[in-house]
Structures are given as structure tokens and as C-alpha cells.
Amino acid sequence: MEKTLKILVVDDELDRMAVRCALTQTGIQMELSEVGDSSDAFSILSTTAYDCVFLGDRLLGQDRLNLIHQLRSSRIKVPLVVLIAQEDKLAVELLKAGATDYLSKSRISPENLAQVLRSVIRVYRAEMQADLAKDQLRESHQQLIHKNQELEKQRQQLQMQNFKLSEASVLKSHFLATMSHELRTPMNAIIGFSQILLRPKFGQLTHQQADMVERILNNGKHLLMLVNEILDFSKLEAGRLDLKAEIFDVSKVINLVVDEMRSLAEAKNLSLLVRTDLQNSLIFNDPVRVKQILINLLSNAIKFTESGEISVEVKELSANRVTIIIRDTGIGIAPKDFKHIFEAFWQVDQTLTRKYPGTGLGLAIVNLLVRMMDGKIFLESKVGVGSMFKIELPRQITLSALGNDDLPLQLDRDRFFFSVKNPHHSSSQAR
Structure with a gap:
């Protein structure tokens, strides 16, 4: 112990001398104070901090108990060592009341006092650290409660905003x-x-x-x-749009759309090409909505392409899926805009004087329709080079994607399955 300890001895004068003599021989640097009764001890401890207090047995047992209770109820924390004539029930009572340790007067010696002093101060410091940790935990707990209350308020506000x-x-x-x-x-x-x-x-x-x-x-x-x-x-x-599914030739729908859009492409001197690679071109889907998807994608391709060509390619991915790919040599889309391209009312040029008119709903509608058909849509693009939109669709959409009005088409679907299994069967028979 490097620092000088402040020690208070509470006892009559004779016993104080014995304790003082033993303490001065411990070799521990200390500053001793002495009082003769419990009231003086309480007064001095109320105003001055001490590292340890020795309570002698010349004080009446009840006085020592009262002093300990007074100190603890007043939240005055200090190590208390009681000196007793013999180990009896009183020593246990004093420890229960709040004494830190006890020492028999017959064992008072510099060595024992030094050992007890070091022990009670170590215990006291550990208790102080534990109390500090408890206070910090209590404060942290209160802060967490406060934060949780704030988060709950924010959650309720967000819930209300989401509802609105x-x-x-x-x-x-x-x-x-x-x-x-x-x-x-x-x-x-x-x-x-x-x-x-x-x-x-x-x-x-x-x-x-x-x-x-x-x-x-x-x-x-x-x-x-x-x-x-x-x-x-x-x-x-x-969620109020239902698909009206039927068996139709996807190649014919693509060629029909391309013929309708060809005049727009020719007005800008653009080449419009179609490539088909299907063993069986029959699919079970909504031909009107498939046509709408193609028109929206081709309209965009023509709108944003000033020179070069636009191509439409349809091919099989597997026995139950087909893909439609639309490529252009237009202005392209920057990577940072990929995440916005299918958002409603969003356009690359958002200014009022933009070069390319439109509502910004075309690709949003395409995306929603493709998802409704249990399909997927992919985008590849490079600014100044062109864009590629690839759509993957199942050959037959599930009944979950259809409205109740389409349920009677089950018979047509059975005939469609027959035509898929027999690709050489004529389309007229399949219908």
C-alpha cells in the first residue's frame, strides 16, 4: 500500500494506546485518529473519509451495533473492524449488521493488524468496484429503457406513416x-x-x-x-388485373408486333430483325399481355435508338420455358440507373425539357406483368452502346396467376400439354 492510510480507532484511552502501538509497528504508512465513543465517531465519519475504522470492545455492544446501523443507513461506506474479547454471538451480529471483519483482542499484533488491514481494504475496494459496476449497469439499463421507449415511439410513428x-x-x-x-x-x-x-x-x-x-x-x-x-x-x-390465358403461337404474336412497330423503326432508318429458334411455338399465357410486353419493350428500343438496329430473338431455355430477347444499339443505361429502371414514373432524363417523352410506366408495367406470369426479366446495358432486355417465361402459367373467369380453360390446357408432347401435331388440331 503506497498511499498513507487514514485510520480511526474508536475505544477508551487505554485500549486505544494498545491498538495505536501495534498499528505503528506494522510498517504501513498511516495517519491515526482516535475518539472515545460512538457519537464522536459518527460525527467525524460524517465529515471525514477514512480508509479503515477499528471499533474497540470497551464500547458497549449496543453502541457498536447502533454506530454500524447509523453509518450504513447514512450510506457512509468505510471498512469496519471490530475488536472483541472473545468470539461469540455478538461478533456474528456485528458482521450481519455491516462490520467488515473482526479480530480478537488476544490476537492484536502488528502482523495480524497489518494482515486484517490489507484484507478489509482489499475487500472494501472490491465492493466499491462492484457497487460502481452496479450503478453503471443500472444507468445503462435506464438508458436502454429510455431508448426502447424512443424506438417504440418511432415504430408507432412509422406504423402510422405506413398506414397513411x-x-x-x-x-x-x-x-x-x-x-x-x-x-x-x-x-x-x-x-x-x-x-x-x-x-x-x-x-x-x-x-x-x-x-x-x-x-x-x-x-x-x-x-x-x-x-x-x-x-x-x-x-x-x-392486384386487380387478371390474366386471360389461352393457347397461342408466340412466334406469330412476335411477328405481328414487329410488323406493327416496323413503320416507327423505318421512320428513324432503323433495321428491325426477328430471329426464332423454337421447336414448338405454342404457349399457354395471355396473348394480349405478352403483346403488351413486347410493344412496350420495342417502343422503348425504337425511342432510345438513333441509328443501327433492333433485334427480337425468341428461343427455348428448356422443355417448359422460353426466352424473348430484345437488343438495341441505342443510348444505353448507366449502371447506377439499373436499380431504378423498373420503377413507376422513373425516366433517365427527369427534366421538364427531356428529349424522350412518355409516362415512365412502360418498364414498370412490363416488370409487373412478367412477375405475374412467374417469369423473370434481365437487363444488360452500356452507355453509348445499347441495351438488352431478356424475358424468361414458363410455357404454361399456373392457375394461381389467373382469375376465376379462366378456370374453364383447363380443357384447353390438357390439349396444350398434348401438343407439347407431340410437337409435330398441327396447331389447328391443338387448338
Whole structure:
């Protein structure tokens, strides 16, 4: 023990001298203080810190007990060594009350006092460290409780926000579906009347009038396409769009779409190629939605390609899956935009003066439809080189992807399975 210890001896004068003499011979650096009764001891211990207190047996037993109780109830922590005439029940009581150790007066010697002093101080320091650790644990526990309460508040707030967002999303989808439906009726009327005006039997229009009506017709069709996109997306997002599956020739659907889109490609001097590698081109799916997927992907490819070519390739992956690959030599997509490309209303150029128009729903609809068909979609692209969209679809979609209206098609599916097993069976027989 390097530091000078402060020791208090509480006893009558005669016994204090004996204890003092033994303590001074221990070789331990100490500063001794002495008092003669328990009240003086309590007063001095209330204001001054000591490293150890020796309580002599000249104090009445009850006085020592009272002093120990007073010190402990006042949360005055100090090692207490009681000196006893003999080991009896009183020693046990004193230890239970809070004394640290005891020593028989017959064993008072410099060696024993030094040993007891070192022992009680070591125990006391260990207790202080344990108390400090408990206080720290208690404080940490309180902090954790506080943090948990804060997290619970945040969780409840997030839950409320999620509920509000979900409610807003439902309202948005309902609004889009309602408005899209309401807009389609007048747009169909505009398109219909424009087509009637362009027929010669309803009167010959001047060149200028015909040009104006054609503009009305083309813009009406374009607007109707945008409205249909919004309506389809809102239905897909709300889970209200059902697939109407039937057996059809996927090669014919691809060729039909390519023929429809060829004029757009030729207007930009783009080559539009088709490659088919299928032993059996019959699949069980929704031909209207497969066509919609192809139109959206080809429209994007033509829109974002200024020169070069666009190709459509269809081939078998296995006996029960086919893949459709659309490549272009367009502007390409940066890797940082890959994670956003299938998000609704997202476009590479988000400015109001963007070069390429559109709702930003085409790829979002494609992604949702492909997933609905239990298929997969993959993207490869390089800025300035071009993009490749690959779609993998099962040859027959499961009934879980269909609405109740399609359940009677089970017979057609059985005939479809027969045609798959017999690829040389004619398509007309298969239907």
C-alpha cells in the first residue's frame, strides 16, 4: 500500500494506546485518529473519509451495533473492524449488521493488524468496484429503457406513416383507375369521329383539313395509349388485373408486333430483325399481355435508338420455358440507373425539357406483368452502346396467376400439354 492510510480507532484511552502501538509497528504508512465513543465517531465519519475504522470492545455492544446501523443507513461506506474479547454471538451480529471483519483482542499484533488491514481494504475496494459496476449497469439499463421507449415511439410513428401511405396508395390507385376509365370514353369518341371524318364517303376534306384531322387522330391515339398505361398500372399495383390465358403461337404474336412497330423503326432508318429458334411455338399465357410486353419493350428500343438496329430473338431455355430477347444499339443505361429502371414514373432524363417523352410506366408495367406470369426479366446495358432486355417465361402459367373467369380453360390446357408432347401435331388440331 503506497498511499498513507487514514485510520480511526474508536475505544477508551487505554485500549486505544494498545491498538495505536501495534498499528505503528506494522510498517504501513498511516495517519491515526482516535475518539472515545460512538457519537464522536459518527460525527467525524460524517465529515471525514477514512480508509479503515477499528471499533474497540470497551464500547458497549449496543453502541457498536447502533454506530454500524447509523453509518450504513447514512450510506457512509468505510471498512469496519471490530475488536472483541472473545468470539461469540455478538461478533456474528456485528458482521450481519455491516462490520467488515473482526479480530480478537488476544490476537492484536502488528502482523495480524497489518494482515486484517490489507484484507478489509482489499475487500472494501472490491465492493466499491462492484457497487460502481452496479450503478453503471443500472444507468445503462435506464438508458436502454429510455431508448426502447424512443424506438417504440418511432415504430408507432412509422406504423402510422405506413398506414397513411398505404391508404394514400389505395386512394391513388382508385383515383387513377377511375379517372383513366372516365377519360377513355371521350378519347374513344374523338378517335372514332376522326376516323369517320377521314373516310371519303363522308365527304372530301381539303388537304389542310385532312392533315388537321389526322393530327387529332394521332394525338388521340397517343393520349389513349397513355391513359391505358395508367389504367393498367393502377390495376396491376392494386392486384386487380387478371390474366386471360389461352393457347397461342408466340412466334406469330412476335411477328405481328414487329410488323406493327416496323413503320416507327423505318421512320428513324432503323433495321428491325426477328430471329426464332423454337421447336414448338405454342404457349399457354395471355396473348394480349405478352403483346403488351413486347410493344412496350420495342417502343422503348425504337425511342432510345438513333441509328443501327433492333433485334427480337425468341428461343427455348428448356422443355417448359422460353426466352424473348430484345437488343438495341441505342443510348444505353448507366449502371447506377439499373436499380431504378423498373420503377413507376422513373425516366433517365427527369427534366421538364427531356428529349424522350412518355409516362415512365412502360418498364414498370412490363416488370409487373412478367412477375405475374412467374417469369423473370434481365437487363444488360452500356452507355453509348445499347441495351438488352431478356424475358424468361414458363410455357404454361399456373392457375394461381389467373382469375376465376379462366378456370374453364383447363380443357384447353390438357390439349396444350398434348401438343407439347407431340410437337409435330398441327396447331389447328391443338387448338
